[in-house]
Amino acid sequence: MGENKHGARAARAVASPVAPLVWKFGGTSVADHARLRAVAERMVAAQRSGRGVVAILSAMGSSTDELAEMAYKMSARPPLRELDALLSVGESISVALASMAVAELGSHAVSLSGPQAGIRTDGQHGNARLREIRPVRIHDALARGAIVLVTGFQGMSQDGDVTTLGRGGSDASAVALAAALGATECEIFTDVPAVFTADPRVVADARPLASIRHEEMLEMAEAGAGVMQPRSIELAVAHGIDIHLRSSFSTEAGTWIRREPAELEGAGSWDVAGVAHRYHETLYAARDIDIAAVAVALAERGACLGTVLPDLAGLRFTAPGADPAEVIGALDAIGASVKVDQQLGAVSVVSLGIARRPEVVVRTLAALRDAGIEPRLVTTTPGRVSVLVDSEVVDDAVRLLHATFIPAAVGARVRAAG
Template identity: 45%
Template sequence: MPGTVVMKFGGTSVADAQRLKRAAQRIVAKREQGTRVVAVLSARGKETDRLIADAFEVSTTPDPREMDMLLSTGERVSCALCAMAINDLGHRAISLTGSQAGIVTDTSHTKARILEVRADRIREALDQDNIVLVAGFQGVSTSKDVTTLGRGGSDTTAVALAAAIGADECEIYTDVPGVFSADPRIVADARKLDVVTFDEMLEMAASGAGVLQLRSVEYARNHGVRIHCRSSFDDSDGTFVVSEDEAKDKDMENPLITAVTHSRGEARVTLIGLPDSPGIAGRVTTALADANVNIDMIIQNDPRSEGGQAELSFTIPKEDVATADAALRPLADELGIQVETNDSMGKVSIVGAGMKSHPGVAAKVFSVLGANDINIEMISTSPIRISCVIPADEVEPAVKALHTAFDLQGADTIRPEQPFGEFAS
């Protein structure tokens, strides 16, 4: 049986008729190499942003179910138009919605998670020598409603389909040549990375790298899907995201630091006057989880220094501040606590598998930031990541300072032709 590849094209890759035709040509070229092709397309250009703006023109609080009905249309348009272009090139293509492709999700509107992929219809279409185009970013819930997967969700669609049909590789075509050691918009001499492990890419995506969506990398690691992140604008190899074993097979020694990542989309929430009693932190985090608000860093002070009352601070995505405030308000009223928010926070992180065997990395990070008069508000670590919450307006100098301090610049820098990242923060 011939090999199978899933090709995903981001919004800038299909933004206008010329680019959409170029994507169609790449899909056809892959098919003419004897490979069976499933392609996943995002909405064109800024179409999703336009649809969101349309919703807020008619409602200050758009209903989540109806938002999913609205936002899912952008990807369907891309797929139908691309199918027309492929058919004109002499190949047979069919476009499918997420539900037609068998993508089953939970019932969390606007942030749904994939539960299952029933790919029988895709397999049948491939067996009939069709190129299959699937609308990204969407599925159908267990209650039979249209759902969307959150910003960047087309990456997750592509990886999930690759896992379901046993594809040899999932190619993510984007507006940059691959994954870089930092955002090239900030660091002019950032280096393109040839190979990154799943664990490194997970940490990079979670801490702000906008090339691949976090859940797509998590899904790829869990299902062993090899990702090739590459440019839509040329044929050169990009960055391969692979298992640690495959990275070792390529004789790739773990560098001390692989990349510096950042985010300006952080908000800090502080709860003042929490009772010092068991279960309070659990009630706070449960309220946020029930509202589908994801907590990143979390710290709590020593209540003994505050007369028996605790102060709890945590970070969440900036866009979730209103939702978090609404979720915490009943608890705040019940317990008599004060809720303070600051949505002008940023985060800078260093990621590298080599950190596991090299002491002194944290000391260097904190020293570099201190030498540049950058105040650290919160700290979070993992075996291969150190993240610091800092004021948003100090993110850029922090990234530059850390990138230089850890000697990550490269002479073989490849500059992206387009703004960095399909859904970069």
């Protein structure tokens, strides 16, 4: 598989005619010893049915947050290399304990760190990009009949340092390993039963989706839906991996995230997949500076320029995912002053083909206007319309837009309740 802009070059080595099952278990799925034992039982049962099993594990529960808290108690700005070395410990604990649980069940498992599993990254500590996967040790362990447990969220740079892949990076680890191992599917076990048309904690009648297209899921993830890391979906698109997201704690069918052929011009091609949101979306205003200078300054801090709105005094812009302190520091470094509005959130309607259906944007803005919710900034992509609103009305905006679009839009993709 060749190098591409979405992720790692994966070396596909075929060890057997049947690719192994590739599973990923999130932090809540391995939060304590009882849940680790349940994960071990699931893996052993699958192996005894005749399949090889490769499982990518996150750190237990909130242990990554606890490690980060320890770091920032020690230093206000811990060196990123050392922060990666610390944060990578959580996943190592998970795979070692799970391996012990497998042994107690009478089977054999091998725990591997990201570097041991052949995961290579660039040297950007804290948010490294996957470069290459050479899963030689995984194939060797599978050939010996072992269940292979791999730490998610981490790899090794060309300098031999441990790197981490950013929040949710275990999703990217899992999809990339599936591609490297010749699998066409990756199963993600988490604490939610499916992808919903909106966050069910906000919208009581949000509906689980039986399936969703890769491109729609990427738009949902980038707009704030926390069920999958956006980079993992990019990898799935690039390498043709279908993702099955399901609960660790039930037998519900979950949601398939996969490549589906769109109808040429039919309405079903451009329906509304869902409504996503973020409670905090920072808007910056800079004076007497051009867009290029801002973009360069942010890039030097590893941040990307988002939406830009020039005006007579300068420009307003967003920097999705960037720490406001980093953005302010980047502009200070080039002598530019910036005002920061952090009292905003974002709500997005995801619908492929918005450029062909301007009525989606019109209905979005009309619904907000009729409810007295003022849009502070509106942006569109080929797959979604996003509106910045005051943070305190984000929930209201999500419920309003879900009621506006979802009842008649999702069609057969919604799984019937019960």
